Amino acid sequence: MYIDSHCHFDFDVFDDQRDALMSRCLASGVGGFLVPATTQSSWSKLASLITYYPEWRAAYGLHPYFLGEAELAQVDLLGEQCDTDRVVAVGEIGLDCWPGAIDMAIQVDFFSRQLSVAKSLQLPVIVHSRKSYDLVLKCMKGVKFQHGGVVHAFNGSFEQAKRFLDLGFVLGIGGTITYPRAKKAHRVLAALDSQAFVLETDSPDMPLNGFQGQINTPLAIPIIAQYVAAIRAENVEQIAMQTCDNLLRVFPKWNEGSL
Template sequence: MFIDSHCHFDFELFDDQRDSLMSRCLAAGVAGFLVPATTRNRWQKLQNLTSEYSHWRAAYGLHPYFLSGSYLSDIELLGDQCEKAHAIGVGEIGLDNWPGAVDMELQMAFFTRQLYVAKALELPVILHARKSYDLVLKCLRETGFFHGGTVHAFNGSLEQAQRFLDFGFVLGIGGTITYPRAKKAHRVLKALGDADFVLETDSPDMPLHAYQGQVNTPLSILIIAQHIATIREDNIEKIRALTYANLLRIFPKWYEDSL
């Protein structure tokens, strides 16, 4: 099966089409969904949906771009939430150096504290890092975080990729590589080893080339995988098998005590 390692299938946008979309995904062979949390007030809904849909797995955390309604005290609840909801990771967490995001000092406080929670629980993390790879790596080093995880929507250089790989991470490859002009991303993808990446859509965001303006869904995993196969001169079945193996290596709790 194909696994979407990063989709926001819990968002309201999907509320009235989630069941039918799930059926279409399963029929198409997209049968695993890792859904990372964004804000504290969405944790319970994510937990409910994860117990309803047996193909879902969840990570809990506070997304760096949506911190304005969050409190550092929310992090005191994170460990309990992960345990009671059988989280397979902590996320999505990180640093977002983008207009509109809260102050970077505050983001770093949220990020490092959540890294310590993940470290204490021995859980991998789902990293959101926008224009912040060096700072994110610095935080990983300073917290001594070596449980790995995924770098969501990786779009850096091969050198930056290698530094995350050295920390035990794999790179999330998504819709960006479907754009013909994404030459650098294509070059990096081609140079990666078979063990270095997983598939993701970031649904409902990050539409594919030729689908701009439409709601992205986990069904896009099939198109992304086909593009990866073409760029790496492999067949899609090999991409399916290796990304599945990579995901299970990084998230060993995938088949453990699901809800």
């Protein structure tokens, strides 16, 4: 079985096809889905959907790129939201240095506060870190966060990878590695220990090479696994088994619900 460790299956773009797509995913061997929220306004929809799909697990958080619509008071609601059934992490949270993102001081404030919520609940986090790995690590050190999680869409150096791994994190590997030009990502992936990464799609975003312009879905997970296996000179069954084991290790609450 495969698990998609990061898919936004709750997004409106899937509303008309979600049941059919779920059936196709299960038939293709993708049997687990971690769905992280991005805004407080999306929490209630996700909470409803995870009661309908037993294969889903949820994370709740305030995504750094959408903090323009957020208020600090929403962080005060986060702890209660995360202390519910089938919630395995706080996320998607982090820092985004991409053009158009909100002021970094505001991002750091929200991120640090959400890390503190996760720390108080002893929950791992799902970290969005775009051009901000060193600052993310600095924030974690400041909060003394030690509960690990996943660094979503990791695209940093091996040295940066090691710093996250030393804190109990694993790295999210997705569509980026299907592109021939992603030489650095290939080198880092090949050098990682087998316990260091999980598979993800970031559906409906981050389409695979050859699928540009199309809506990405968790059906891409077996394809990503094939690329990972080729880059690491391993067989795809090993990749499926090890990445599931890695995810269950990092998210110990996963099996409090049944897959």
